[in-house]
Structures are given as C-alpha cells and as structure tokens.
Amino acid sequence: MADAPEEPETPASNADPVTERALGVLETEHADSVVASEMTGAHPWIQVKAEGLADLMRTLRDHDDTQLDCCHLITGVDYPGKGKDVGEIEVLYHLCSYAKREDAAYFKRAEKNDPWVAIKVRVPRDAPNVPTVMEVWTGADWHERETYDLVGVRFTGRPDLRRILLPEDWPGHPLRKDWETPASYHGIPIIAPEDL
C-alpha cells in the first residue's frame, strides 16, 4: 500500500478527527450549548442542549469546517431513572458529509473508521421536547415521526407530528422501557416479544 509509511503518526491522539472538528466548530459558535463530549473509542459523540438545537445543527451543516449535509439517522433511546428520578430520553443524530468527500484529512482513520458525527440531546422523560431539525434536513421529517411513534419524543416547532409505522390508536410508545404489551388490539391477540 502506498500510504503505509504514514500510519505510525496517527495514534498520537486517539481522538476521532471528524468529531473533534465538529466540537471545535460548536465551541466557537455555540459555546454555551455543548454539555459533554467523548472523543475517543468506537462511538465518539457530542452532547448538546436541546434549546436552540436547530440553529446549532444549521451551523454544523453550513460551516466550512464541517459541512454535514446529510442527516443519516435519528434515534431515540429511553433511559428510565430509579426511584424519584424520572430518567431521561436520549435523542441521537448521526450526521455525515458528502461535501467533504474530497478532503483527505476528513478520512483520517481513528478507531471508529467512519466519518460520521454523533450529536446527542438528553431531555427529561416526562417532558421529552426536542426542537425539530426538519428545516435543516428535510429528510429528518420521517425519522422524527418514527422516533415519536416508537419512543415518544415530542419534536416541537414542526407540523404534522403523527405516528408513521403504528396505527393511530396504538397505546403508548413501544420502545419505552416501561411499555407493557397489551393482551390484544381490537380483538387480535398479541404475543409479547419476550414470549417469542
């Protein structure tokens, strides 16, 4: 391989270059929003505040250093708390850039080996309100609807937030950890996944 001699210089810092760059942009443009970050390992991420999320995402999309022009996936993960703690719901945005496909530095391999950037938002479980990013990436529309449908995250500031996969009268949000499988739906018996 032609690029073999270059390899020894990368492990100097184990940080993921793409996430590092995105963090750099956020710290200059939206310094108050960054809550926490993890730069190393197989899944680096940046956690930000829910307030002003759309502006922050627009910066990530438009800034010359990041140019994250594709919202690959939106995920909701439920972390219920114990006792009096209501717990939190985490919403994850996996973003990637096609504009940077010519940029060699962008493809410097860290452990993760894939140039996506993960942005996390944590909201309380009893008021899971996250601003929509639909106006930044239109494709977020269906992903947000699915996250609402299955995890019950309420995306604010967008039209038409309704279920997408499940029927409209389905009880609750099945990927919440405290969701209980009903015995039947309109007289149709349901087998709980645990009994499969």
Next chain:
Amino acid sequence: MSDAGHTPGGGDVAERDVYTGAGEPAPSPSSVHERQELVGRDLRTEELVLNIGPQHPATHGVLRVVIKTDGEFVRELEPHVGNLHRCAEKIGESVPYYQWLPYVDRMDYLAAMCNEHVAAMAIEKLGGVEVPERAEYCRVIIAEVQRILSHLMAIGVYGLDLGAFTPFLHQFRERERGMDLLDHISGGRLLYHYIQIGGVKRDFSREWLDELDAWLASVERRLPEYNTLLLNNRVFQQRTAHIGLINEETAKRWGVTGPGLRAAGVDWDLRRDVPYSVYDRFEFEVPCGESGIAGELGDCFNRHWIRVREVEESLKIIRQALAQMPEGPTMAKMPKSFKAPKGEIYVRGENPRGELGVYIVSDGKPTAYRIRCRGPSFSNIAVITEVARGTMIADLVALIGSQDIVLGEVDR
C-alpha cells in the same frame, strides 16, 4: 380564418372574449379557479383524491399512496407506510444477539445477505470479535452475489412497472439460478442466516465454486441482452428519461442513499470511500450519474442505468475476491453465550438500495439495550412526497419503481 387566429391570446379569440382590458393581453387561465370561470359552471374541474395501494402491483409491496390529482397531474402526495411493521427493533431488545441476526434478513428481504453482513459487523465491532480473513472474503462474495440478484430483480421489475413484461421473465432465469446458488450454500432461498457473528456458516465447496463461475459467466453474457430489451429500448428511454428528477441538493437534504444518490451525481459509495470488510483490496469503479445514452442527472433512467453498471462492477469484485481468497477457517471461536461489553456502536454498509446503518447500545448483557436500524428505503421513499408533485400519474409509477424500495425495510 385569419393568420392572427393562430397566435394565442390575440386575433379572433380576443374579439369573441368578454375580456376588455385596454390593450393588455388576456390573463392566461393558469389556476383551476380562473379556468373554472372561463369555462363556465357546466365544466367545473376539481381535485380528485386517489388512493393507490396498499395492494397494488405498482407500489412494490404494501405501500399506500394517497394522491390529489388535477386531471392527469399529481398535485399532492402522501405515502402511508407501516403495513409491514414487524418490530425488528423491539425484538432486538428482547432476544440475544445470536437470535436477532435472522430477523435482520427480514428487513430488506431482497438483500438479506447484505443486511446480515452489516448487522454482524456491528455486533462484532461492539463485542471485539476478530473475523477470520477467509470468512471476510466469503462475506464479500456472497454479498455481491446478493447485490447482483437484487439489482436484477430491480431492473426486471422496473420494466414490468412500465409495461415491458418480457425483460422481467428473462431476468428471472438468471435470478433463479443465483437463488439456487445461495440455497446450496445456506439452505434458504430468500432468508439465509448464512453470515453469522464471528464468520460464515460454512465454507464454499469446489462444486459450489464451479457453479458460481458458470453463473457469473451467464450473467455477464446475458446482461447486454437485457440492455437491448430495456435500457436501449426507445420506448423505455422515453418513459424514464427526464422523469422523476431528484437532484443533488434534494437527494442530500432528504438523506437519499445508494443508486438514487449516485444518479444525482454524488460520487459516493461506502464500499470505496469508507471501506469495510475487505472491500479496500479490490479494484472497482463506482458508477455515477451521467447523461450519456439518454436523460439527465438524477432522473429515473439514470437510476436504472446505475444499477445495470453496478451489476458489472459486482462481477469484477467477485472475480477478484475469488482469485485472492486465502485458505483458513471461516468461523471465529465464539462462546456459547455471547455478551457484548458496555458501549454503543454505529456501523453502516452499502446495501443494494443504499446505506444500511445499525446502531446498538449494549449494557453488558447478552441482549442489546437498544437496537436501531436505518433502512435505506425509508429515506428513499420519503423523498417522493416532494419530487412527485407536478408529475403525471403514469410518471409517478415510474418514479416509485426507480426508487426500488422494499417495504420490509421501510417498515422494519
């Protein structure tokens, strides 16, 4: 009739008309309401809501599309998905990793091997499992065979959508033999569970490799024939060229991936740009949209053409992989009860329809805490809400067909 009568908006038309705007040309009857007033109450036109599917051959499965039409034109469109929802993510939280892998097959059932490949990679990366080199080659070969089969299906069925029945039947001959190949190696025709955590289920036998060689040769020989029937067919070109345009900006904004993205002119393929498995060891081209034979960037014709060229590239990859393939085991030593350490992972791979992403959160138990899958068809079908506006109903069928969606993956 005078010569002036042929000019629109002038001559005898103006003489008959009640419009008396001093010297100004008559307004063009653009909107429905203006036309209504001009034509009179007897010939009133109104929007018609038309429901296509979910049981309709042109919607490729159980997709329901509700369109508002104005004559032959689509004014508004709303796809309704979810009819095939089988709780793949919920099941992923309920069964151990070993048992979840067969469910992955059922998402994109026309590319089950590719699904398994990406899902197995995600679990292996999370659990730190080293896959033997020979198994990686087996995976690439089998995933590329699956890609050819999936693209053959897409190409053939697209002809069927547009009224060309013959190419569909011809392509099914090659597809059948390819399915036999996968059947002989895995025991299943459509859903395989061949790629497993730590490697593949069994090694290729000599007879199977001979069978594969013969099949590759026949695909290569027949592909130009199919192109004569469809790609180079004048009628087909006129039905697809300049139809259903998804340009670069729209494709990125909606998260379109795979042939749809490349047809829009974005030169991006995970197999080359973010090589996983052993894809970095092969020479192949990434077909990108161009306006060569017919059409323009991002139209239905280009998406079809990209699939045809991707079949050729897959043939190249398989041949190189067969030549390079090392000897060795095809399965890593795996514990009876596999537990992934605490952590999270996001892995994506290039499926025939686009980028499949698998996100897993593990809390150290044999079962995942959360599994999330990004089906490429999900984003690829969402985009039609925007691009189908203003097309004709017949072109809508061409557009949906060219997106080559599998509803099993949209709904998961």
